[in-house]
Amino acid sequence: MSRNRPLGAATVAILKAVQEGHRFGLDVMEATDLPSGTVYPTLARMEARDYLESEWEAAADAKAAGRPRRRYYGVTPDGARALSEALERLGVLAGVTRQAAGPG
Amino acid sequence: MSRILLRLWARGVPLIHRNRWIEEWEAELAALELRAASRSGWARWWTSTRFAWGARAHASELAHLHGQDDGGSMAMTTMGRDLRFALRSFGRAPGFTFVAVLTLALGIGATTTMFSVLDGVVLRPLPYDRPDELMMIGSSSRRFPGLAPVAPADFTDWGEQNTTFSHMIATEGWTLDLTDADRPGRISSAAVSGGFFDMLGVALMLGRGVTPQDDVPDSEPVVVMSHGLWERRYGSDPNIVGSTVTTVDRTFTVVGVMPESFVHPEALWSEDVELWLPTSQTGSNMTTRNGRFLQVMGRLAPEVTLFQARQEMTAIASGLAEEYPQNRDRDTLIEPLQAETIGDVRQALALLMGAVGMLLLIACVNVANLFMARASDRGREIAVRVALGAGRARIRAQLLTEGVVLSLGGGLAGVGLAYLGVSAFRAINPVGIPRVESVTVDARILGFAFVVSVLTGIAFALAPALRLGRLGALSGLRDGTRSGGSSGLGRSRNVLVAMEMGLAVVLMVGAGLFVNSFLRLQSVDPGFDSEDAVAMALTLNSGYGDTEQQVTFFRQLMERVEALRGVQSAAYTSALPLAGDRYLTGIVLEGRDPDPSNPDAAEYSTTSPGFFATMGIDVVAGREFTQLDNAASARVMLVNETFVRRYWPGEDPIGKRVSTGRREPVWHDVVGVVEDVNRRGLAEPATPEMYLSPFQSGITNAQVVVRTDGDIAGTVTGMRSAVHDLDAALPIDFRTVDEYVARSVDQPQFYTQLFSAFALVALLLAGVGIYGTMSYTVGQRTRELGVRLALGAQAGEVTRMVARQGLQVAAVGLALGLITAAAGARVLESFLFGISAHDPLTYVAGSLFLAAVAATACWIPARRAGRADPMRALRME
Numbered sequence: 001m002s003r004n005r006p007l008g009a010a011t012v013a014i015l016k017a018v019q020e021g022h023r024f025g026l027d028v029m030e031a032t033d034l035p036s037g038t039v040y041p042t043l044a045r046m047e048a049r050d051y052l053e054s055e056w057e058a059a060a061d062a063k064a065a066g067r068p069r070r071r072y073y074g075v076t077p078d079g080a081r082a083l084s085e086a087l088e089r090l091g092v093l094a095g096v097t098r099q100a101a102g103p104g
Numbered sequence: 105m106s107r108i109l110l111r112l113w114a115r116g117v118p119l120i121h122r123n124r125w126i127e128e129w130e131a132e133l134a135a136l137e138l139r140a141a142s143r144s145g146w147a148r149w150w151t152s153t154r155f156a157w158g159a160r161a162h163a164s165e166l167a168h169l170h171g172q173d174d175g176g177s178m179a180m181t182t183m184g185r186d187l188r189f190a191l192r193s194f195g196r197a198p199g200f201t202f203v204a205v206l207t208l209a210l211g212i213g214a215t216t217t218m219f220s221v222l223d224g225v226v227l228r229p230l231p232y233d234r235p236d237e238l239m240m241i242g243s244s245s246r247r248f249p250g251l252a253p254v255a256p257a258d259f260t261d262w263g264e265q266n267t268t269f270s271h272m273i274a275t276e277g278w279t280l281d282l283t284d285a286d287r288p289g290r291i292s293s294a295a296v297s298g299g300f301f302d303m304l305g306v307a308l309m310l311g312r313g314v315t316p317q318d319d320v321p322d323s324e325p326v327v328v329m330s331h332g333l334w335e336r337r338y339g340s341d342p343n344i345v346g347s348t349v350t351t352v353d354r355t356f357t358v359v360g361v362m363p364e365s366f367v368h369p370e371a372l373w374s375e376d377v378e379l380w381l382p383t384s385q386t387g388s389n390m391t392t393r394n395g396r397f398l399q400v401m402g403r404l405a406p407e408v409t410l411f412q413a414r415q416e417m418t419a420i421a422s423g424l425a426e427e428y429p430q431n432r433d434r435d436t437l438i439e440p441l442q443a444e445t446i447g448d449v450r451q452a453l454a455l456l457m458g459a460v461g462m463l464l465l466i467a468c469v470n471v472a473n474l475f476m477a478r479a480s481d482r483g484r485e486i487a488v489r490v491a492l493g494a495g496r497a498r499i500r501a502q503l504l505t506e507g508v509v510l511s512l513g514g515g516l517a518g519v520g521l522a523y524l525g526v527s528a529f530r531a532i533n534p535v536g537i538p539r540v541e542s543v544t545v546d547a548r549i550l551g552f553a554f555v556v557s558v559l560t561g562i563a564f565a566l567a568p569a570l571r572l573g574r575l576g577a578l579s580g581l582r583d584g585t586r587s588g589g590s591s592g593l594g595r596s597r598n599v600l601v602a603m604e605m606g607l608a609v610v611l612m613v614g615a616g617l618f619v620n621s622f623l624r625l626q627s628v629d630p631g632f633d634s635e636d637a638v639a640m641a642l643t644l645n646s647g648y649g650d651t652e653q654q655v656t657f658f659r660q661l662m663e664r665v666e667a668l669r670g671v672q673s674a675a676y677t678s679a680l681p682l683a684g685d686r687y688l689t690g691i692v693l694e695g696r697d698p699d700p701s702n703p704d705a706a707e708y709s710t711t712s713p714g715f716f717a718t719m720g721i722d723v724v725a726g727r728e729f730t731q732l733d734n735a736a737s738a739r740v741m742l743v744n745e746t747f748v749r750r751y752w753p754g755e756d757p758i759g760k761r762v763s764t765g766r767r768e769p770v771w772h773d774v775v776g777v778v779e780d781v782n783r784r785g786l787a788e789p790a791t792p793e794m795y796l797s798p799f800q801s802g803i804t805n806a807q808v809v810v811r812t813d814g815d816i817a818g819t820v821t822g823m824r825s826a827v828h829d830l831d832a833a834l835p836i837d838f839r840t841v842d843e844y845v846a847r848s849v850d851q852p853q854f855y856t857q858l859f860s861a862f863a864l865v866a867l868l869l870a871g872v873g874i875y876g877t878m879s880y881t882v883g884q885r886t887r888e889l890g891v892r893l894a895l896g897a898q899a900g901e902v903t904r905m906v907a908r909q910g911l912q913v914a915a916v917g918l919a920l921g922l923i924t925a926a927a928g929a930r931v932l933e934s935f936l937f938g939i940s941a942h943d944p945l946t947y948v949a950g951s952l953f954l955a956a957v958a959a960t961a962c963w964i965p966a967r968r969a970g971r972a973d974p975m976r977a978l979r980m981e
Contacts, residue, residue, distance in 0.1 A: 025128070026135045036158025041165035048169045057131075067138075068130040 007086040010034055014042050015075060015083045018052060023072040043073055051079030105149065106133060106156035113156075116163040118170045125166065129159055145547075186505040193506065200478055201510070204471045207872075208514025208560065210865060211467025213521025216545075216553045218460040220526050222453045223552075224543030226446055231365060231542070233305025234403075238441040239410070240371055241272070241400040241417065243434055251437050251444065254400045257393035258424060258431070262400070265420045268413040269402035271303035275372050276398055278386060280327075280379055281645045282337075283833055284350045289337065290643070290835040293327075293379040294368060295386045301328070301360075303403050304369075311345035311360030318359075319382040321390075326382065327356040331364040333378040352645045352833070356381065367541065371444035372399050393430045401441065414438050445539065448934075452855060455931060459614060459862045462607045464560070466866050469604045470873045471514075472564035475507065476597050477880045479568040500569045507565020508558055515557025519550065567596055598913045601877050605917025605958065606924060608863075608870035612950035613925040615863035617932055617939060618856040620946055624938035625849055631781030631790075632681060633720030637841040638816050639680055640808040640823050642834055651735065651802035657830065658712065658798065658806070664826035665808065670815040671822075675715035676798070680807040680841075681783040682848045685709075691794070692769060693751055694761040706747055706792040707783065708764065710803045715795075716778055718811050719841075726758045726776030734799035741772040745780050747792035762794065772796070785848050787937045809841065816840060855935060867957060875961035878910045882965045886972060894974035903963075903970035910962035918951055918958075925950075 007015070010032070017031040029039045046052040054073045062069040075083065110129050117125045136155055140148045194201040229235045242251030243258060254262075254274070263272045278293040301313030309331065318326050327349060329338075338344055348355045368377035383390060388397065404413055417436040425431040443450075479486075486499055526545050648654050658676060665674045679685035690705050692698060713729045716722070724745065733740050741762060748757045757777055763769040772794075780790035812819045820838050827836055882889070889902055929941035939946070 024135065025132050026139075036155045037161040038158070040158060040162035044162060044165045044169060062131075067134045069127060070131040070135070071124075071128040 006089065007082060009090070010038055011042050011046065012083065012086045012090060014039060015046065015051065015079060016087070018073050019075045019080065019083060023074060024070055025073070028073075046079065047073070049079075050076055051082055052076065106152040109153065109156040110159055113160045113163040116160070117166050121166055121170070125163065129156075129162075183501075183505070186502050187509065189502065190506040190509045194510070197478070200474060201513075203872075204474050204510055205513045205517060207467045207470050207474075207869065208511050208557075209517035209521055210869075211464040212511075212515050212518030212553060212556055212560065213525065214460045214518075214862070214865070215464045215556060216518055216522035216549060217525030217529065218453075218457050219552050220522060220545055220549050221529060221543050222457050223548060225539045226450050226453055228539075228542055230369070230442055230445065230539075231306075231367065232369075235442060236440070237270075237404040238304075238369075239269075239402050239404060239413065239438050240441055240444045241402050242437045242439075243396060243421075244437040245434050251439060253396045254398045255393045255396045255430070256388070256390045256398055258396075259398050259400055260391075261424055262417065262420060262436070265423075266402075266413075266416055268405055268408045268416045270405040271299055272400065272402040273297045273300045273303050274383060274398040274400050275300065276383060276386060276388065277372070278381065279643070280351055280381070281643070281833075281835060282349055283352055284348075290837075291333065291378050292376060293381060294372065294377045295383040295388075296380050297383050300380070303401070306366055307363070308360045309363040310342075311358070313360055314380055314382050319384050321384055323382065323384055325354050325356040325385050326359045328360040328362060328380040329358060330362050330376075330378040331366070332376070334361045352647050354385075356385075367539075369401065369441060369445065370539065371441055371447075372401065393428055402438075410438065410440070452851075452935065455935070456855070456858055456862075458931075459611060459859060462611055463862050463866055463869075464556070466604050466607050466869045466873075468560055468564045469600045469607075470869050470876075471510070471560075472567055473597055473600050473604075473873055473877055475564055476568045476600070477876065479503065503569035504562060504565050507569070508561035511557045511561030511564070512554075514560070515553050518557070519545070519553050522549070522553065567600075597877050597880075601874055601913050602917035602920065604870045604873045605914050605954065606921035608866045609918055609921030609951060609954050610925045610928070611859075611863040611866040612954055613922070613929075613947055614932060615856075615860045616946040616950045617929070617936055617941060617943065618852075618859045620943065621936040621939045622849070622852050622856040625786050625852055628782065628786040630682065630786060630845055631721060631779055632841075634841040634845045636814050636816070637718070637809055637811050638819060638823075639683070639839055639841055639844065640810075640820075640827075641683075641837040641839070642806050642808060642827065644804040644806075644834070647831075648804065651799070654802050654804060655734075655799050658803070660830055661808070661826060662712070664829065665810060665823055668819060668822035668826070670813045670819055672811045672813060673714055673718045674808065674810045675712045675718045676803070676806045676808045677709055677711045677715050678798075678803050678805055678807075679707075679709035679783075680809065680844065681719075681781045682785070682844045683807060685805070685807075686784065689764055692763040694763070694771070696751070704751065706743075706794050708794045708796060710796045710798045710801050711742075712798050715809070718809050719781075721781060722779045724777050724779060726774070728776060729795075729797045731799070733797040737800075739770065739772040739800050740775045740797060742776040742778055742795040743774055744778055744790065744793040744795075746790045747794065748777055750792050764794070764796075786845075787852075852935070852937070867954065870954070871957045871961050874910065874914060874958050875964065878906070878962050879965040879968075881910075882906060882969045885969070889969050889972050890974045890976070893972060899970035901970075902972075903966045906969045907959075907962045907966035910966065911959060914955065914958035914962070918955060922947060922951060 013032045013034065014028055017028045020031070022028045022031040025036075025040060025043065028034075028043070029036060032039065043052060043054075047054060052073050053076050054071050057070040057072060059069060110126065110133070114122055114126050133152060133156065136152055137148070140151050143151070230238070232238060240251055241254070241262070243254045244250065244252055256274070259272075259274045266272065274297045276295040278295045280291050280293045282289045282291055296314055298314055298316030298319035301308065308328070311328070313328055314326065317323065329344075329349075334340060334344060341347070344358050344361060346357065348357055350356070368380075383398075389395065402413075404410070414436075417438060421431070421434060421436045425434055489499065490496075523545050526543060530540055530543055644654055644657060648657055662674055662676070665671060679687060686707055687709065688705055688707050690703050693704060696704070698704065711729065713731060713733075716728055723742070726742070728742070729740070743757060743762075748755075752760065757774050760774045761771050762774065763771050778795070780793075782788060782790065783793065784791075808823070810819055810823065823838070824836065827834055885906075889906075892902055893899070925947065926942060933941045
């Protein structure tokens with residue numbers, strides 16, 4: 001996988017969701033409305049690219065809530081930069097398509 | 105399911121990440137389940153399965169990122185490949201697939217249907233709170249060792265003295281004739297002591313149950329009604345509680361309505377009870393120790409065992425036996441409600457389940473046979489795969505996958521059949537099998553069908569899989585165009601055919617015994633003539649209090665009925681034979697010392713003049729009743745032949761005297777003797793019976809019997825209006841006398857039909873199995889047979905040789921089957937009437953029949969073998 005390959009729409013949505021504070025996999029799924037088969041591999045891929053980092057919930061907290069330990073994701077500075085670039089590019093693309101589809 | 109998927113996918117995650125990965129997904133899944141908790145079971149299952157499915161992509165992404173192309177999910181890919189391959193190969197052999205799936209569908213469908221019935225009736229707990237604690241408590245004596253009704257005074261003493269039951273209640277079957285709403289209605293009811301509903305632990309839908317305060321003398325009359333009655337008769341009136349329902353002499357306040365799911369314990373009263381009233385409202389003597397008419401139920405106190413309860417109640421009973429002469433030799437009997445409810449149906453259902461299991465086994469054997477035939481055709485294909493490096497495990501896995509896929513297909517179709525079967529079963533409600541309302545196809549049943557399908561698939565694919573997996577690469581290739589067909593496979597197929605024959609013969613003999621027994625039962629002469637006769641059930645309400653009023657009503661009714669066109673004769677009785685009404689009473693015979701431990705007793709009924717002629721029952725000595733046997737003349741009775749044989753053997757009964765009174769003697773002169781009739785059932789021997797005159801003994805509960813010239817419908821219309829003219833408030837019910845006779849053999853008929861159906865399917869499957877094997881063998885041996893023919897063998901010789909080989913296998917199976925049948929026949933004994941479970945004729949007939957089928961199935965392919973064209977056979981090489 002090329003490091004320079006631009007981020008796809010789903011990946012952008014997922015990164016954005018994490019940045020907005022949906023740090024748990026299932027929350028990301030709900031926020032982006034993407035299936036589990038898309039969300040989790042993307043999280044893994046982004047983590048491998050160092051756009052995301054993850055940490056495990058403290059065992060004590062999980063125990064207090066009576067559930068298995070959760071894995072929380074966060075956006076790295078690299079990831080944040082890539083995300084904003086991607087958003088900008090997507091915005092431009094949206095403009096392009098709007099123009100293409102506009103009156104004329 | 106989702107957890108299984110996770111375990112599966114986890115194998116694809118690189119080892120160093122695996123535990124982490126599982127932990128992460130556990131957390132995700134737990135969170136998902138929490139969020140979906142409010143949804144229905146299916147939706148939840150689907151959501152989490154879909155969710156977990158996505159974990160696979162995650163796992164393979166990780167494997168990819170870490171440069172390990174997934175070792176674990178390789179297994180999945182392989183399985184997917186096997187699956188696709190299996191489906192493709194079935195697509196290429198539609199005929200094989202169709203026959204195999206159909207066979208399996210029959211087997212699995214029948215098994216699933218029977219299991220639904222067994223599950224609903226026997227295995228599932230009764231719909232009450234902690235049903236295991238509920239017990240039936242009966243009074244037993246040396247004469248009636250069973251669970252007999254209880255005297256009210258005994259019930260009171262038991263309740264006061266026991267410590268092992270947290271609740272103890274009494275009930276009595278009752279009927280109420282409602283006169284409210286727009287039409288009269290006879291409602292099956294139950295009188296219950298206060299605490300009945302508490303004990304069952306069922307919440308009422310509206311209002312409250314019958315409380316102990318309702319159940320004291322002189323309390324206000326109250327009733328609780330069933331959901332069905334509330335809906336049907338009172339239009340689901342939401343304000344019913346507090347309103348009233350009326351009978352001729354009383355007005356009851358409705359205090360509660362039961363939920364739709366509630367069923368009155370069938371062990372207490374087999375009718376569908378729709379009204380519950382306090383026992384204080386029946387007018388029964390609730391302090392007597394002489395009349396035993398209550399059914400008692402109790403709930404064991406916490407931590408108390410059945411054994412402890414039995415010990416305590418026996419101790420109480422022996423105390424009462426010392427205190428009261430009526431209780432001498434009396435004990436108590438405690439049986440779990442569940443066991444009492446199911447009764448002997450459990451045995452019958454277990455038997456049918458066994459039969460259907462054999463059917464499934466035959467279906468399995470058949471498909472295994474098909475599979476084996478197909479597998480040996482594929483010997484070459486498999487040999488090539490082995491040569492190309494496929495391991496044995498891979499080949500076996502492939503064959504097992506095919507088996508399971510096939511049987512899941514069969515299972516799916518089978519579940520469809522089970523749905524049909526179960527709804528048919530419920531609609532027919534064969535023969536009053538208890539708890540039929542809880543027989544459904546639900547998740548449990550689907551689970552059962554799934555497990556059965558998978559096991560079936562493994563069972564029939566295992567033999568070929570093991571055998572073919574063992575084939576060396578070379579042997580298959582060497583066989584050249586003869587494509588597999590090793591002698592080992594042939595032997596296995598013979599074993600399967602023999603097994604199939606054996607199972608089929610067991611079912612055939614079982615069915616034969618059932619049919620034989622049923623024919624004998626049907627040919628039993630009930631002792632009366634049921635043809636062209638119709639009976640009208642009618643009960644006079646309390647408006648007809650004394651004998652005078654009752655007699656007047658019936659005289660007017662009979663005048664009208666006899667005047668109807670087509671009526672040849674008419675009469676009435678308090679208890680029609682085979683209609684289920686029986687009244688037993690203790691008697692005293694003049695000049696005979698009573699034996700307290702074995703008191704004299706006889707069944708009694710009241711019959712009007714002309715009853716015996718109408719029913720075709722001969723009066724063998726003395727005379728029948730006349731209009732003159734009334735209140736003004738001496739009391740008279742007729743007795744049946746068994747009565748005479750039992751009490752006055754070798755004596756002239758006419759003129760002897762019998763007393764029926766409980767407290768004061770009421771003497772009757774015997775004026776006549778009539779033929780025995782089968783009152784309780786065709787298979788039941790006659791018991792001593794007495795017939796009394798309605799003009800002397802009164803009658804409220806009657807069956808009016810009319811012998812017609814054949815126009816039953818016209819007669820029924822006439823009788824209906826005759827009753828209506830006299831008293832429009834009397835509920836009536838018609839049934840032909842033939843119908844009563846037929847209903848009395850419903851149960852054996854049902855078992856016979858079901859068993860025969862199983863045997864027929866077994867026969868068919870076994871026939872198809874043998875035919876398939878034989879034709880296949882002949883096909884395999886085309887070359888050999890061609891050579892024989894070319895060398896001068898006669899066609900007839902070849903045919904005989906081939907047929908002989910098939911029949912040898914069939915004969916071995918037949919012999920083994922007969923031995924099995926003879927050994928297992930004991931379980932059938934209690935279901936049979938007039939025939940031994942080892943009836944040699946049935947065994948011979950069953951074997952001959954099956955042998956004929958086997959011979960036909962062998963002969964057709966054998967003939968083809970004899971007619972083979974030697975040149976063509978040889979050219980095939």
